[in-house]
Amino acid sequence: MSTTQKQHLTAAAALAPLLALALAACGGQKGSGAGDGGGSDRPDLPVTGVHWAVDSVTVDGRKSAAPPGSHVEIDVKGQATGTYGCNHFNAKATVDGDTITLRDAGMTEMACPEPVQAFENALKSALDGTLRAKLDGDRLTLTTSGGDTVQLTEQPPAPLVSTEWTVDSLTEDGTATSLPAGARGKARFVFGEDGSVRGTLGCNRFSAKAAVDGGTITFGPAVTTRKLCPGAGMDLERALLKVMTGKVTYTIDDRTLTLTAPDGTGFAANATAK
Structure with a gap:
């Protein structure tokens, strides 16, 4: 074996561990698309610590406008609070990438007039389980596995004066x-x-x-x-x-x-x- 060949073999041997590490790193990266079998590395959507005013809910193809005050807030401790339209609620919340899961909801039991009661029933039904979340500027859309949707808009805190x-x-x-x-x-x-x-x-x-x-x-x-x-x-x-x-x-x-x-x-x- 010539001196040049020996030098090539020595260099290849030295590079082998580095190549193995590089390949392992590439193989450990997860894809962000559906169906890649590797999960998702997408960051959680920035939806916590925000007052989300409910604009409307669409259930079974029927869209209903929200009454004043209907809103949802999710804190960093995994709690969701808000108002369905009349009654206040709280639930456990998990944000994972572009999904939000709400479960174990509890609520007050005030009597609500129509049509507020009908809206409340629809929103309560939609805000349950795992929801696909889409954020577009200050607007958030939550979609259930059955295709029902909740439209929300980010609103800043309100001052006492001039509100x-x-x-x-x-x-x-x-x-x-x-x-x-x-x-x-x-x-x-x-x-x-x-x-x-x-x-x-x-x-x-x-x-x-x-x-x-x-x-x-x-x-x-x-x-x-x-x-x-x-x-x-x-x-x-x-x-x-x-x-x-x-x-x-x-x-x-x-x-x-x-x-x-x-x-x-x-x-x-x-x-x-x-």
């Missing part, structure tokens, strides 16, 4: 109850930069001073119109005016405002989508 708040439920000692029949979505108000609050109590319009200090709001006497209202409207107005009297505490959880009076009664309101 239109729509009353969603009455509360007592932290427990939510549904609004009187026929009163849902009718009570709305806005805190102004001038230290005022104005809007509608469900029937009559009102205005009052509202001094914000840390986590409290001190309401001055309310000035209201004097229209005669149906029973449900008056019941809601009385409840809201009772809360918005004097000094109350408030919290904002992303796009939900909760006001609580010293006696534990209060109400929750959602930021109106723009």
Whole structure:
């Protein structure tokens, strides 16, 4: 064997371990396409820590627009919370690449008027099990194995001032109850930069001073119109005016405002989508 041949053999022997490592690395890489048998290395979609407002749900080919306040949030600890349309829910959530799995859901049991109840039933059915997720800018589409879809839009947290708040439920000692029949979505108000609050109590319009200090709001006497209202409207107005009297505490959880009076009664309101 010539000297040149021996040098080639020696070089090949030295390169063999490096080639083996390179081939092993290539062979260990997983494809990202369906049917490659190697799983997926696609990163998880950035859907956690976001307030996703539900726009619509399509079940069995029938599309229904979402009522105000319907939303979903998934935190980094694997918990999903939100509102189906009337009732609040929580569930275990897993994000894996472009799939989201929701399971073991629990919910409140408030009575919901139609057509909110029908929407809630449809959304509850869709938000169960493993869903294929598609993210396009600030829009998220979730698709069930049966082809039903949920359309959602990312919404930023809402500030207290200059946001239109729509009353969603009455509360007592932290427990939510549904609004009187026929009163849902009718009570709305806005805190102004001038230290005022104005809007509608469900029937009559009102205005009052509202001094914000840390986590409290001190309401001055309310000035209201004097229209005669149906029973449900008056019941809601009385409840809201009772809360918005004097000094109350408030919290904002992303796009939900909760006001609580010293006696534990209060109400929750959602930021109106723009």
